[in-house]
Amino acid sequence: MTDEGIREDPRVTRSRAAVLEAAVRELAEEGYGGFTIDGVATRSGVARSTIYRLWPERADLVVAALRAVHPQPTARDDSREDVRALLGHLDSAFNDSLVAECLPAIIEGSERDPAFRAVHHAANDARRARLVRAVRRGVDDGDWPDTDAELAALALVGALVYARLMTSRRLAGAELDRLIGVVLGGPATGPASAG
Incomplete structure (x- = not known):
């Protein structure tokens, strides 16, 4: 289904x-x-005209593809669990997904193409805003005063x-929980760290 609630043709869904x-x-x-769009068309078997119809700008296609390959987790009721899930998602994107393989290209595009930089920054501003809302919810609930x-x-x-970019160290698992404790205060581990 599309955002408007209209059922999308299954062929369009598969092509997308x-x-x-x-x-x-x-x-x-x-x-x-x-x-290149030609390269994407060859790899996907979808006509260039269809690709351009769905994504008129190359930057929009790249950002949509990155979102699709590693969608954000659903919101949690508990603010600490929500923060942990969002940071765990970012750790996974940087280390365990196709997004990690794209990091050099993302940095290159952000530095060299103003159109990509604008779309990429807007997408990341939305992701950051979700993290800010989760932290703010914890502040409002008294979990992280001041x-x-x-x-x-x-x-x-x-x-x-x-x-990820400057060291060989990975902040994951219990270390990610400790980071949350250092930055936000409170316990250095949480229910999300089990397993």
Whole structure:
């Protein structure tokens, strides 16, 4: 179904999925500079005209493909669990998914293409806003009094980005729980850290 609640033709659904998968693979293998709609069309078996009809701009296709390959987790009722799920998702994207293979291309595109930078930043602003809302909910509930939700979100995500791009260290599992405890306060482990 589409956002408007109208049932989408199954062929369009299959084509869309094939294009998004092919776009991520094209991005990972060719880099942002080598990413072409022709390459995506060849990989997906979907006509260029169909791809352009669905995504008129290359930057929109790339962002849609990255979202599709690693969608955000559903919101949790508990603010700490929600923060943990969002950070765990980011850790997974950076280390265990096709998104990780695309990181050099994402950085390249953000630096070299203003259109991609704008779309990419807008998509990440929405993701960051969700993390800020989760932290703010914890502040409002009294879990993390006197916490600046915006700065806390930047510190949490910044630690993951720094660990992934600048070190050989991975912040995952219990270490991710300790990071949340250091930045937000409270217990250094939570129910999400089991397993």
